Amino acid sequence: MSVVMIDGIETRYEVRGRGEPLLMFSPGGFDATLEKWSSLGVYAKTGMLEPLAERFQCILFDRRETGASGGRVERITWQHYVAQGKGLLVHLGHARAHLMGGCMGCSPVAAFAAAHPEMVRSMVLYWPVGGAKYRIGGHQRFMQHLAFVQQEGLAAVVTLARSGSKSFGEDPRGGPWVSVLRRDFAFAAAFEKQDVERYKLAVLATLRALLDRDTAPGAEPEELMRLDIPTLVVPGQDASHATSAARYFQECLPRSDYWDIAPAEQTAANVPARLLEFLAAAA
Template sequence: MATVTVDGIETHYEVRGTGPALLMYAPGGFDAQICKWSELGVYKRIRLLNHLPKHYTCILFDRRENGLSGGRVERITWDNYVQQGLGLLDHLNIEKAHLMGGCMGCAPVAAFGARHPHRVLSMIHYWPVGGAGYRIGSHQRFARHLSFVEENGLQVVVDLVLSHDKNFSADPRGGPWGQPIRNSSDFAQTYAALDVPNYLLTARGMMSSLFDRDTAPGAEPEDLMRLDIPTLIVPGADGFHATSAARYLQECLKGSEYWDVAPEAQTEATAPARVLEFLDRVT
């Protein structure tokens, strides 16, 4: 695994395979790291990384605030995640790439396409997050963290995070900067010394920016409707990956392909072949 600094934040990444570039935004919510492509839910079952690197240069990375990548306390928006991927492409001297997102990784893929369409060969949205349940659950997670900070202060957050290895989804009290706290004692010390009222405003602003709708987040529908980027959408069907979110992307992205297959039929025998068929056709 290699490291590069993007926008002042350390990014850990890995390049596998040969062929056209495929930038992959990992699944896993607030635990989005390279290993989730092989260890998490549907991705563990379909084993994409056993197949895609044989045909494409897969650029994998720990999203900022996740895994071994660094972080910074600020009002994070989808554009911040776009900047990380764009900076990684620039570092690797790649002008254009296919983009693939899994789960919450689909939102920065949509934002990337809307902001920098000239850098995008195609987009794949695999189990995009979204739906009313997803928005409500995300707001509840932030609310629990904010209440914990108000009641206990930021040093107690640091102490809690260092007492276990749970991510923001598993223990919302620790907040979205838990992993950088574990990764760096300097970050933890700076975090604990932050002004609490300003921190609360920052975290509330982040929540409002990322989870502002009951459809698939990431980009405004008017921006998506203007795109002419080949797109494949693979739906999920649960409380975090509502099928309605995938259908919303299909509605907004003209000419997109919607693989209308139930989750249980998405297997190693079917899913990698469908993704590769799409990529080969649009490359």
């Protein structure tokens, strides 16, 4: 494991394997640590990481505000996640890379391609988040945190973070910065002393930036339609990963390759081979 400062924020990362670089935006919602590629749901079930690392230089990292990466209280947009990924590629000396996102990681991949298409060889969007239920659930989570702040104050948020191990998704009261509060004493001290009204504005602005639509967030459709980047889209099918979100990417991306396969049929026998086949063709 290594750590690099990107835009004044620590980023914990790991590089596995050799070959062309594959920058991987972790799944896991607001707990997107690099370990999720091996431990979470469909990613653990299909065992995709090790076969990918045999053919590519897999660049894994904790998204800011998660795991051992740092954070900063501000209005967080998809472009902040793009800046983190781009900064990591620059640090490692790569001018171009394949990009892969899982779950919520698909949105910064799409935003990255829209902002820096010259840096992207191909994209894999695996179980993109989106859909009306995803947006509604996300809004509820942010509002539960704001209600807790209103009733108990910022000191109570710090106490809650330090007393447990749950992520923002598991216990919304802890808020989007709960991981940083838990591990960074200086950050927690400054967090507790900040103006509570200004903090609530940052939370609301982040909510509106990240959860602004009933389909897959991350990039505007007109931006996606302008991209000439081969993209493999693999659908999920639940409240957080609506199949309609995957179909949205298929519709908007001119060079999309939609793998029409049900989640139950995605296995270790077919997923790694399909990913490698696509990436080899796009190399």
